Each structure stands twice: as C-alpha cells, then as structure tokens.
Amino acid sequence: MAAALVAADAGAIEMSKYSRKNDRSVSVTLAAATCALLGTGVPAPVDAQEEPKWDFNTSLLYYGEDGDRVQDASFKSIIRRLFVDDRSLSVGITVDTLTGATPSGAIRQDTAQTFTRPSGNSAYSVPAGDLPLDDTFRDTRVALTANWQQPAGEKGLLGLGMSTSKEYDYFHLGLNANYAHDFNNRNTTLSAGIAMARDSIESVGGAPTPLSAMLDVGDVSNRNGDQDKDVMDIVLGVSQVISRDLVMQVNYSYSYSDGYLNNPYKVLSLVDGDTGDTLPRTTPLPPDGGPSGQFLFENRPDERTQHSLYTQAKYNMDGKVLDLSYRYMTDDWEIDSHTVDVRYRWPIGSGSYLEPRLRFYTQSEADFYRLSLDSAQDLPAFASSDYRLGNFDAITAGLKYGWKTRNGNDMSLRVEWYTQSGTVPGEQLIGNQAGRDNYPDLNALIVQFSYRFSR
Amino acid sequence: MMRKRILSAVLLLAMCAGCSSMGVEPWDRDVLAREDMQLISDPLEAATDDHIYFSKEASSGGRGFGGGGCGCN
Numbered sequence: 001m002a003a004a005l006v007a008a009d010a011g012a013i014e015m016s017k018y019s020r021k022n023d024r025s026v027s028v029t030l031a032a033a034t035c036a037l038l039g040t041g042v043p044a045p046v047d048a049q050e051e052p053k054w055d056f057n058t059s060l061l062y063y064g065e066d067g068d069r070v071q072d073a074s075f076k077s078i079i080r081r082l083f084v085d086d087r088s089l090s091v092g093i094t095v096d097t098l099t100g101a102t103p104s105g106a107i108r109q110d111t112a113q114t115f116t117r118p119s120g121n122s123a124y125s126v127p128a129g130d131l132p133l134d135d136t137f138r139d140t141r142v143a144l145t146a147n148w149q150q151p152a153g154e155k156g157l158l159g160l161g162m163s164t165s166k167e168y169d170y171f172h173l174g175l176n177a178n179y180a181h182d183f184n185n186r187n188t189t190l191s192a193g194i195a196m197a198r199d200s201i202e203s204v205g206g207a208p209t210p211l212s213a214m215l216d217v218g219d220v221s222n223r224n225g226d227q228d229k230d231v232m233d234i235v236l237g238v239s240q241v242i243s244r245d246l247v248m249q250v251n252y253s254y255s256y257s258d259g260y261l262n263n264p265y266k267v268l269s270l271v272d273g274d275t276g277d278t279l280p281r282t283t284p285l286p287p288d289g290g291p292s293g294q295f296l297f298e299n300r301p302d303e304r305t306q307h308s309l310y311t312q313a314k315y316n317m318d319g320k321v322l323d324l325s326y327r328y329m330t331d332d333w334e335i336d337s338h339t340v341d342v343r344y345r346w347p348i349g350s351g352s353y354l355e356p357r358l359r360f361y362t363q364s365e366a367d368f369y370r371l372s373l374d375s376a377q378d379l380p381a382f383a384s385s386d387y388r389l390g391n392f393d394a395i396t397a398g399l400k401y402g403w404k405t406r407n408g409n410d411m412s413l414r415v416e417w418y419t420q421s422g423t424v425p426g427e428q429l430i431g432n433q434a435g436r437d438n439y440p441d442l443n444a445l446i447v448q449f450s451y452r453f454s455r
Numbered sequence: 456m457m458r459k460r461i462l463s464a465v466l467l468l469a470m471c472a473g474c475s476s477m478g479v480e481p482w483d484r485d486v487l488a489r490e491d492m493q494l495i496s497d498p499l500e501a502a503t504d505d506h507i508y509f510s511k512e513a514s515s516g517g518r519g520f521g522g523g524g525c526g527c528n
Contacts, residue, residue, distance in 0.1 A: 059499045063507060076499055098527075141525060170526030187478025195520045233520045239494065241478045244486055249494055253516050310517030314492055321491045327517040337514040345491050353491075363513055388513055400500075414500065420511065446507065450499055 055080040059450040066443045070100040070137065078145075085150075092145040094165075101133035103440045105266040105385040106295055107372050107433065108132070109278055114285075114292040118265045120205045120220045123289030131440050134265060136204075141167035155182040163197075171200045174231075187241040195233040202226045203264035210299030211379060214267055216290030222297075229259030245316040255306040262300050268385045270294040273376025276431030296373060298384040300366075306331040321345040335389070337363035351404030357416065359396035365389060371424045371438055387440050392422030398446070409453035416446040 061074040074097075080090040104115060114125045117136050126132045143165035152158040159178040165171070174197035182189050201207060206223030208214075215222060237251040269278040270293075278293035285292070312325035323343040330336045341359045348354055366389040368382035398416025405411060422439040429438070479487070486492060495501045501518065509515040510527035 057499055059503065061503055074503070076503065078499065139526075143525075165525060167526055172525065176520065184478060185480075193520065201526060233516065235516075235519060241484075241487060243477075244479050244483045247487055247492065247494065251517060251519075253520075255516060306514075306516075308514065308517045312494060312518070314494060316486045316489075316492055323496075325518070327514070329514040329517065331513075333513075335513045337512070339514065339517075345496075361508075361512060361514075366513070388511060394512065412497070412500075418507075418511075442511070444511075448500065448503060450497070 052084065053082040053454060055082065055452075055454045057450070057452045059448055061449075062445070062447045064445050065100065066445075067133075068101050068135070069133065069442070070098060070102060070444075072096055072098050087148070087150040090145075090147050092143075094141070094143040096139075096141040096143075096167075098137065098139045098141070100137055101135040102137045102265075103387055104132045104134040105268055105298060106132040106293075107269045107271070107278065107385075107438065108436050109293070110432075112292070113278070114289060115267075115295065116214050116217050116290055118204045120215070120217065120223070123217050123291075125292075131437075139167045139169070141165060141170075143172075152179065155186070156180065159193075169202045169204055171202065173198050189237075189239045191235075191237045191239075193233075193235045193237075195231075197231045198228065199231065199259075200226055200228045201260055201264065207260065207262070207264045208297040210262060211296050211383070214291045214295040214297065216286050217288040218286075219290075227260030227264075229257055229261060231255065231257045246313065248313045249311065251308075251310040253306075253308045253310065255304075255308075257304045259302060261302060261304060262298055263384070263386055264297070266298045266384060266386050267295040268298060268370060268383055269372045270296055270375050271372045271430060271433075273374050274431055276372070276429070276433035278372075279375055294375075296379075296383075298386065299382050300368065300384055301333065301382055304331055304333055319347050333389070334367035335363055335365070337361065353402050355400040355402070355414075357396070357398050357400065357414075359394075361394040361396075363392060365391040365425065371428045371433065372430070374430060387420075387422060387442075390422045390439060391425065392420050392439065394418065394420040396446075407453075409451065411452075412450045414446070414448050418442075418444040418446060 056077070056079055058077040061072070061076070063070070063072040063074070065071070074094065076092070076094045078090055078092040080088060082088045106113065106115065108129060108131055110128055112125055112128045113132060114123050115132065115134070116123050118134070119136070124135060143163065145161065145163045147159060147161035149157060149159040157180045161176045163172070163174040174195055176193065176195035178191065178193035180189050180191035205220060206225045207227045209222045209224060212222040232255070234254045235251055237249060239247065239249040241247050271278055280293055281291060306329060308327055308329040310325065310327045312323070315322045321344070323345070325341045327339040328337070339359065339361045341357070343355055343357045345353050345355045366384070368380065368384060369389045370380070370383045371385055373379060373383060396416055396418045398414055400412055400414035402410065402412035420442040422441065424438045490496060495518070505515065505518070506525070510525070
C-alpha cells in the first residue's frame, strides 16, 4: 500500500499548486488534503480548469544503513493530468533497488556460526561474537499506482485508486476509495477512506513451516511454497481551519491483516536453559554445509488488528511554518507506539527555505517477541526475534533545503540521520546472554533530491 | 472498554460541535492557501517516509493508509 500512498499523494501535490494560484476556496483544498492524507491518491483539489494541464513530481532517494546492512536506491515519480471539470488522473511509479545484509534473528555466540541460506542452496558463516546477518538480501521492487478523482456534488470529492507492486519474492495488489465532504463554510472537512489489498509472499525457496528447524543445504522438506495475506485499512478524518494561521487534522485508522504475517527468512536460536548459548547441531555437518546450531523459523499470529490516532497541526508564524504531528498506535500483538514529528520551515530569500526536522519514535515489544527460545521449556505457539517487533526508540534528525529554479520549478534536497536503539526485556536473558549486546542497533543515512514542475 | 468508547464518541461530537464556530471567512484564506501550509506539503517525501518507517518499525500509517505493499516487513 505504500504504492497507494504515493498515488494518494499526487492529490496533495496538485492541491498545493491549486492553492497557490487560486485561493477561492481553501476549503476545497483542505478537503483534498484530507483525502490525499487518507490514502491513495485521493482528491486533490481541483479548481475549474480552463485547459488540461500536466504536473510532474520526481525524486531520487538514497537510504543506507551502516555496517553493510540494507542499502536502497530509489526513483519515484508521479505524473498528474488535470482535465476540465475538476477531474484528474494521476499515475505513479517507484523503482527500488535493494542490497545488503539484514539480521537473521539468531543470537550472537562466542564461536563462529554457520547458517543455510533462505534458498536452501548454500550456507554462510558468521564470525565469533558477531551479530548474525544474512547477506543474501538483494531485490528490485517496482510499484505502480493510478488514481482518479472527481467532484461529487458541490462540496464533495471522490477518489478511486489502485496500486500494485512486484519484487522478486512479493506481489501486491490493492484497491482504494475515498470521499471527503466540506461543512461549516468549508472550514471543516470530514473524510473517509477504505483500502483493500491482497499480497502474495513468494519466498525464496518456499515459506518454511513455522517453528520448524533450519535444515541442511539441499534439504527443502520443510518448505511450503507461496503464501498470501489480505489487508484492510479504514481511515476516518476531520480537518479543521482554526484561524487564519492554523489548520489541524485528526485521523483515526483501523487496519486488519489476515493470513501469512511471518517473515519467512527470520529464525530464532534454540538455546540451553542454563547457559543461554545456542544448542549445537546433533548430527555431523554434511559436506555441502548446514546450520552449526539449532535454529527455528519464526511464527506470528495469522491476524493483526491495529488502531491508530493521528493528529497534525500546521501553524504559520510570520511566514515561518511549524508542522507538528503525533501518532499513537496500539494493536492486538500488544505493541504500543508513540511518534512525534516536528518540522520548522524557515524561508530564506525568495523561493528558498531551510527546514530542520526532528522525529521521535518509541514502541513496546510484541507479546511474542523473544530473543531466543529456551530448550528447557515448551515451545511457545508464537515467537519472533525480529528486532522490528522489539522494544526500541528511534530518532530522525535532518535538514532540508528547498529552492526555485530560474524557470520557477521547485527543487529540494534533504539529508537525515535515522538511529534505532533497543533493549531486550531483562527477564528474557538467559545465562551468558546477559553479558552480550543483544539488540541490533541501526543507523541509517537518508538523502533525497526532489524536482517538481508543471506545464 | 464500553465506557471508554462512549467517552470518545462524546468527545468527538463535542469537538465537531465546537468546529462550527471556528474557521475563517473566504477572504481570510490567503495564508492557508500557501503551499507550505498544506497538511502534506511534500507528497513524495511523505510517501518515502511512510515506506521507510513501515520497513523499519512496527507501526505504519495514521496520516493515511499505512505503508506496506512490500515484502520488507
């Protein structure tokens, strides 16, 4: 649905353009904004076009994690065609190229470890003391979106969209619809959106049986082929003009996922109940290789329900704009999170601005998050050591510089630093684990260049 | 739980009722019409962020439909 979002955003683009040249009704803009926020590409405000028009928005992104972890180079573009009668079509494309290593979920050991690759075709080793990273992560992702929007009555905006994306081991297909309606002299906009997606997980080598052991190279007897999941999202929103300088928005979102929600590549170490060290394999290592210890593939519940409340305010202070947002999320995996995002846009000369940004994020761990599995106890029904389901805090700090080119087009460059640091609950640490650095902290650099023009 | 829901509904209604006395006249919308005052002033950046954080954190969406559509999580 990221794809959907991209498209959704196309709406917002035009909205801003619209507002720049016509302030006849910001409320329409607001409605459009709300819709755009609501998802995929919905309603961008549309004033009566006298002539059809094009709008192009393109960006190049570099995302790189330190320690040879994930690197992503991404191209994104949204092209929007405005027709007469306030109707518009936007089409978006995103291409991501991903490489690098990602934590396998196994714990560090004082001795070197070996693992079978997800394909089952070969093995890789990890030096003593190092965090086990699977370095076979390599993928290209192409996402497409299309969104149609049109007025519905005098005060309504309707949007319909679709999204699809394909990568080597994943296929996504989604549909969405949004409606926004203005009230109160167009100072209030209520909006509602729904998105449905069907995703198919085509894991390399086939999805492993949950909680089954990592097998030797060449043995794929625990693989089960492709899996799928369905996701439904509903977003209800209110946006409100408070004063000449202040606009606010509140959204409630509901998301329900059903199906295969595991990460097919993540494992957990099965450890000794006293030492906390990974149990060694019980048979001699075959010539083609295999795991040095006992590792079990993760298992998550096959349903997840998330609720979130998002609120945002934009406040103008003599030309400088403060953008403040907060989101609370809670789900039935017992994860709670809080996100605060602050930006301050500071004009410096005609058409140029600087925008510092700070984002704080914190989440609690899922109730089935485990650093490892204790062999002295019964296996739990669900377990995952995916660090993204753990207890961690994250900070994003960055600066963006925007300027206008000689022919009036918009360019911007942002540079941000993202850092995650987490902890494993003390009661989960067994024996030697207590003295180790168990959580794979993350540091990433984000650089994005954007270019926008109309004709 | 039920009480919490009722309370939320009442609060929401109160907020909406309050809204009717807020806002500005059409001729006072100059600032609000500015591009930098739009709730999403840089859509591509917003979409990029949603995708990055969907891939690295257990929460997504809120502002709109949440990220996703990729095998990155």
